[in-house]
Amino acid sequence: MNTIGIFLKRLAQRVWFRAAVFTLMGVALALVSGIIAPWIPFSPSIDIGQDSVGSILQILATSMLAVTTFSLTAMVTAYSSAASIATPRATQLLVQDSTSQNVLSTFIGGFTYSLVGIIALSTGYYDDQGRTLLFIGTIIVVVIIIVTLLSWIGHLSGFGRMDDIIDRVEHAAQTTLVTYASRPTLGARATSDAPRGARTAVHARTAGYVTHVDVPAIQSIAERAGVDVFVASMPGTLTRPDHPLARVTGSPGDETISALASAFTIDTHRTFEQDPRLGAISLSEIAGRALSPAMNDPGTAIVVLSAMHRVFLASFAQTPDRELRYPRVWVTPVSLSDLLEDGFRPIARDGASSLEVGIRIQKMLASLAKAAPPNAATLRRAADEAFERARRALPPEDRQQLRATRRHAWTS
Structure with a gap:
């Protein structure tokens, strides 16, 4: 993707951009009834009074303003929660969430539609046919808002929770790392x-x-x-x-x-688009936060290790495209050792005193080595470093169990 494509992609991911588009759509929908009404070849049989349509729009405008404010509060709370319980790097993924953006944009668009409709009614903009079309458009908008509100309620049940954050970071990390694994040199030398x-x-x-x-x-x-x-x-x-x-x-x-x-x-900040290391760093930060003395949650660290295992497995399954498309450009690919240091080393350091975390690290790295034999030596070195950290931190009985588990994982 070129620079212009990246700019347009990032522009479309902005919350304000989608909200602005829906706002313009709301204005257009409210005004188009008065424009096309004279071109309708028949007179509507529905008798709609100006006051009745205005009352519906007034209710819609008031409710949409309140719901929009609530939605913004819920989104900001989710962003703050992600930064405090997981990693600030996950915030950009929550901001780019299409569901929350569509919900907020729909509510703002509905508010704008009703507000413009009320103003147009007060100025006598609509004739009888126009008011009928406005009423039909209002019913359609109400249906859209109700469906959106129901989906928003279901989405809020998991939005910004720890599992949701891990899933989002895993998806972003896997997408980027798989793309990198398929073209590690970006088509250059x-x-x-x-x-x-x-x-x-x-x-x-x-x-x-x-x-x-x-x-x-x-x-x-x-x-x-x-x-x-x-x-x-x-x-x-x-x-x-x-x-x-x-x-x-x-x-x-x-x-x-x-x-x-x-x-x-x-x-000013790293993004996931072309940066394969950021996904591993973000996952390890989530695990590191969970392993801090304040949280002491090795279970979350184990969930993160499972997510990282899936990310690396997906990248190892890719066949690199060696076609030389850009012979005048030279790049240095990211090494596997760097990715393992970004992903596993911080968890091995922060979880050195946790037997459960140490066992899971050994099992994950051994599994990756079996899935990608050409990378087995690099993965074994990472496992040796993790074991050495745990050996110095664990009591003798746990150290013995970790050593036995490690031997079984790498020899079975």
């Missing part, structure tokens, strides 16, 4: 070193996190300039104006350097 002669640096214009790298755009720019580009800052990298985003061979002009800098999207 893989290398850990810059091409020879890549001395010209492309610097960021501002400090922040790289959230998206437009590799097709970089390839196009490199072809026009006749240069090779080494991407030094992959998504998730914290960058600053003195830190290079990329290095370029040859002597590219200022226009080329500026165009290359524009191919990197830099934000």
Whole structure:
């Protein structure tokens, strides 16, 4: 996806954007009755008085204002709860929840529709046919609102709860990691070193996190300039104006350097779109919060380990696409060891004194090693590190049980 596509995708995920669209739809629906009424070839047989329609709209406007306020309060409470009981990184997933956005937008659209309808009625905007069409439109809006309200009640029963947050983070992590596993180099060349002669640096214009790298755009720019580009800052990298985003061979002009800098999207916070490490970090943060002395909830940490196990299994099942689409672009893929450090190491550290957590870590890593034999050595090293942490923290009897469980998990 290019930079414009990322911008449009993020714009559509904004709460205010969807609310604005529904507001315009509410205004249009309220006014269209007066516009199309003269074009109707027959007179409606329903006798609708101006006061009756106005009364219905008045009730609708009052109730929608109250329901909108309640919904906003419920959403803000869920965001705060996610940040306090899980991880602040999960808040962006709750904000992007399509159900809550549609509900809030529907209520705002219904309020706008009724408000515009009341104003139009008071100015004599509608004739008899227009009032009939307005009444029919009002019935449709009421039905939509009732259905939306019922679905909202069901959605609120789990929205922002711990299980809901873990599921959302797992889904986001799995989506990103599976995409990464299928194209680890984003279609470019893989290398850990810059091409020879890549001395010209492309610097960021501002400090922040790289959230998206437009590799097709970089390839196009490199072809026009006749240069090779080494991407030094992959998504998730914290960058600053003195830190290079990329290095370029040859002597590219200022226009080329500026165009290359524009191919990197830099934000103040990391996002899940192209950053495979953020999902593992977020899951481990949830487990770390649960394992803190204040919560002391190893059960949640075990649930998180199961979620992380599913995420890695899904990524291991992917066949990497090795097709070289962008030969003038060089990138450094994220290593499995980095992902394991982001996901399992914090849990192994914070849960070192929990026998149950230690056992689950050994079982999960052994299972992943059997599912992906080429990665078995890396996974075994992560398991050895986790066991060493637990060995130093557990009492002798628990240490012996963990050692026996570990031996069985890795040999069976």
